[in-house]
Amino acid sequence: MADETQAQAPVFQIQRIYLKEASLEQPNSPAILLQQEQPHVDIQLGVDGTNVADGIFEVAVTATVHTRVGDKTVFLVEAKQAGIFEIRNLPQEQMGPVMGIACPQIVYPYLRGNVADLVQRAGFPPVHLAEINFQAMYEQQQAQQAAANGGAVPAVQ
Numbered sequence: 001m002a003d004e005t006q007a008q009a010p011v012f013q014i015q016r017i018y019l020k021e022a023s024l025e026q027p028n029s030p031a032i033l034l035q036q037e038q039p040h041v042d043i044q045l046g047v048d049g050t051n052v053a054d055g056i057f058e059v060a061v062t063a064t065v066h067t068r069v070g071d072k073t074v075f076l077v078e079a080k081q082a083g084i085f086e087i088r089n090l091p092q093e094q095m096g097p098v099m100g101i102a103c104p105q106i107v108y109p110y111l112r113g114n115v116a117d118l119v120q121r122a123g124f125p126p127v128h129l130a131e132i133n134f135q136a137m138y139e140q141q142q143a144q145q146a147a148a149n150g151g152a153v154p155a156v157q
Contacts, residue, residue: 059103081111
């Protein structure tokens with residue numbers, strides 16, 4: 001009986017955290033670097049989760065940082081930080097929050113560090129991505145999906 005109970009115990013383990021993708025573009029250098037105007041910074045974030053094997057999931061957080069002076073790009077950074085997680089024996093209704101909140105909270109600090117480092121290595125002051133409340137972000141996405149589905153709560157994949 002003890003073996004059966006242990007086999008059904010919830011499992012949540014980090015297998016690996018890694019930088020999946022990173023790119024930096026400075027299409028208007030060096031002329032844009034001589035501009036005295038204050039640049040405008042636009043930051044977009046996204047979260048994506050994929051089942052890669054039985055009980056094994058990849059969760060990736062993507063950041064796009066686009067810095068412009070007027071209509072010219074100073075630099076564009078795109079980075080995707082991912083983690084591989086073993087998640088087993090969780091009730092289906094808990095999978096969405098784990099994949100949309102818990103996993104991104106673990107991966108995000110690595111993404112923040114890599115983006116700041118990449119921008120600084122490009123010769124700019126580091127861009128520090130703000131702390132993110134992934135629970136609020138997840139709940140907002142769920143509400144938007146429910147509204148798009150006519151009020152029906154979407155099923156967790």
